[in-house]
Amino acid sequence: MTLVNNQITQNSRILSVGAYRPKTVVPNSEIVDLIDSTDEWIQQRTGIQTRHRALADESLVDMSVEAATIAIKRAGITADQIDSIIFATISYPFQAPSAATELAARLGINKAAAFDISAACAGFSYAVGMASDAVRNRTAKYVLVVGGEKLSDFTDPTDRATAFIFADGVGAVIVGPSDSVGIGPTIWGSDVQNRDAITLEPSFLEYKNGKSIADVGWPNIAQEGQRVFRWAVYEMAPVGRQAIEAAGITANDLAAFIPHQANERIIDSLVKSMGLPDTVEVARDIRTTGNTSSASIPLAMDRLLTEHPELHGKNALLIGFGAGLVFAAQVVELPPQP
Numbered sequence: 001m002t003l004v005n006n007q008i009t010q011n012s013r014i015l016s017v018g019a020y021r022p023k024t025v026v027p028n029s030e031i032v033d034l035i036d037s038t039d040e041w042i043q044q045r046t047g048i049q050t051r052h053r054a055l056a057d058e059s060l061v062d063m064s065v066e067a068a069t070i071a072i073k074r075a076g077i078t079a080d081q082i083d084s085i086i087f088a089t090i091s092y093p094f095q096a097p098s099a100a101t102e103l104a105a106r107l108g109i110n111k112a113a114a115f116d117i118s119a120a121c122a123g124f125s126y127a128v129g130m131a132s133d134a135v136r137n138r139t140a141k142y143v144l145v146v147g148g149e150k151l152s153d154f155t156d157p158t159d160r161a162t163a164f165i166f167a168d169g170v171g172a173v174i175v176g177p178s179d180s181v182g183i184g185p186t187i188w189g190s191d192v193q194n195r196d197a198i199t200l201e202p203s204f205l206e207y208k209n210g211k212s213i214a215d216v217g218w219p220n221i222a223q224e225g226q227r228v229f230r231w232a233v234y235e236m237a238p239v240g241r242q243a244i245e246a247a248g249i250t251a252n253d254l255a256a257f258i259p260h261q262a263n264e265r266i267i268d269s270l271v272k273s274m275g276l277p278d279t280v281e282v283a284r285d286i287r288t289t290g291n292t293s294s295a296s297i298p299l300a301m302d303r304l305l306t307e308h309p310e311l312h313g314k315n316a317l318l319i320g321f322g323a324g325l326v327f328a329a330q331v332v333e334l335p336p337q338p
């Protein structure tokens with residue numbers, strides 16, 4: 001028998017965004033002593049001035065409840081209307097049950113499809129693409145997409161290559177039906193030749209060498225900064241350009257650029273090599289938020305809309321890239337004014 005699928009496709013868009021930054025603000029001056037660094041070096045090399053850190057007893061899901069609650073309210077829906085949850089994270093310490101199901105339980109959402117994805121700093125853009133496809137195919141109506149990290153649990157404060165970069169926070173959006181196209185095609189992929197450029201150590205190497213999980217310690221993020229920097233600068237501009245073209249627009253039709261907040265010099269380089277006009281507002285949330293991996297794009301989106309309310313409903317290019325190495329980009333219509 002031939003299978004039948006009578007689902008007629010519909011358009012999708014981001015209906016709302018919500019953000020949560022933990023209360024504790026950590027300036028560079030509190031980081032530098034342990035890594036023989038200076039506030040000046042960190043600011044010059046990354047743009048980071050301060051970042052937020054969760055309390056020891058504040059979990060990833062605690063933070064996510066805050067961000068998701070704001071996104072749900074701003075979308076004008078109730079939690080029980082959400083029928084799918086995609087949680088992008090690399091810092092939820094349990095493989096199962098997922099962070100998405102814990103969040104569902106905390107929000108009182110029953111029966112929703114709920115799962116986590118591991119696509120590091122590209123996780124939010126991966127998840128938005130998947131949520132959009134689900135809404136377009138009527139597999140879901142309202143998808144809660146969360147990008148959230150408590151990277152302080154996986155960062156060695158004495159590691160000179162990472163301690164000043166990574167931070168905590170959660171951003172969430174609701175993806176739902178729309179009259180017009182609100183999310184362009186997602187350009188995504190991986191570059192596995194560079195799989196060892198960002199890893200978890202010592203577990204990753206030890207595990208590859210055949211040691212048992214019980215023999216290896218708690219993992220922390222390790223990265224070859226320069227290698228990732230060069231890759232991002234050279235490889236991500238073409239991905240961004242493809243996303244713009246796939247959405248049927250030109251750079252002149254963009255109102256905002258919201259890249260993963262990894263390093264302000266990478267952001268500047270992408271703006272230049274993609275030839276974005278001066279009229280495009282560029283998200284620079286990294287200065288006071290640091291690098292929050294999967295949370296960085298929705299956190300930056302929320303800040304940009306707070307500082308520039310005129311951007312509601314305008315086109316923005318999103319691009320995420322990170323451990324894998326993996327990447328994803330799409331043009332979205334920013335959510336309407338709540």
Ligand code: UT7
Nearest residue numbers: 036037038041045046121160225226228229262263291322
């Ligand atoms: O989110 C996932 C994706 N991740 C990224 O996109 C990260 C991409 N990489 C980066 O952002 C940058 O590579 C870093 C910010 C991590 C490092 O900046 P860099 O400009 O690539 O520094 P470097 O490793 O090339 O080091 C330059 C100099 C060296 O000194 P000399 O040899 O020039 O005298 C280092 O020893 O800076 C020194 N250095 C430091 N100095 C103070 C390296 N780390 C530090 C430090 N504080 N923490």
